[in-house]
Amino acid sequence: MRDPIPVFIHLLRAKDLIDREFARELDVSTLAHQAYASTAHFARCFKQAFGETPHQYLRRRRIERAGELLRGGEPSVTEVSLEVGFHSLGSFSSAFRELHGEPPAAYARRWRDASPPAIPACFTLMYTRPLRAPERLPRTQASSFREARRRGRQ
């Protein structure tokens, strides 16, 4: 079997780019370029290594950061959606509800009264990921990757 380590190193570079710049407009070819791969190959390898496609990962990362902002007391759901890179409040809210199990406003309300635990932020960011299974994501959804146009592909 070919050594997978170099591929992982390249994929990690792309994944770290998503982690840093999730609020930007990101497309698969930019990420594939980071990973020195063709777009289709990159998306396939990414899913094999990390369990979800780059688009799914980006979406989850944005929602995770939104959760962090709402837990921190940011009052405006609209502001939060824009800050994490969504263009429409509707797509943000439905993505949030799907991954967290409740709408953003309800989530914010629930956390407003609880005080944050004394856990270093790096660990909370790494570990408080919404846990809804990526397989349950609908095929068509607003996408900065234009993947939604490719029906029936995963």
Next chain:
Amino acid sequence: MIEKLTHTTVWVLDQDEAYEFYTQKLEFQVNTDARMDDFRWLTVSPPKQPDHEIILLEPGPPMMDEESARQVKALVAKGMLGAAAFETTDCRGTYAKLSERGVSFLSEPTTRPWGTEATLRDNSGNWFSVTER
């Protein structure tokens, strides 16, 4: 009774490259660099903590069977392991200096209730927090 934590292990993909990274880029001090046949015992210490050794180990035999070594290397390369948290007296300055040296950061210095924190990766993929309290 157990009194102190003296060693932590960081799995690296290549000890030579890790040596360069930790000494040249992070300015850690080499504590021990010794060989016993094929085995290299390489430890470094943060500048202000010479009594704590970070062991830079490559997964492999004889300590680890080939299959386990492959698994650990894959986890390291995929960025899944975070070995430790570090402290600094100047998070933003450290971020600027290390970035200039090519160190990869996952997050920029960000103000938290307990201080300013950034997260970085070493050259193998391990991630670390760097916090200024």
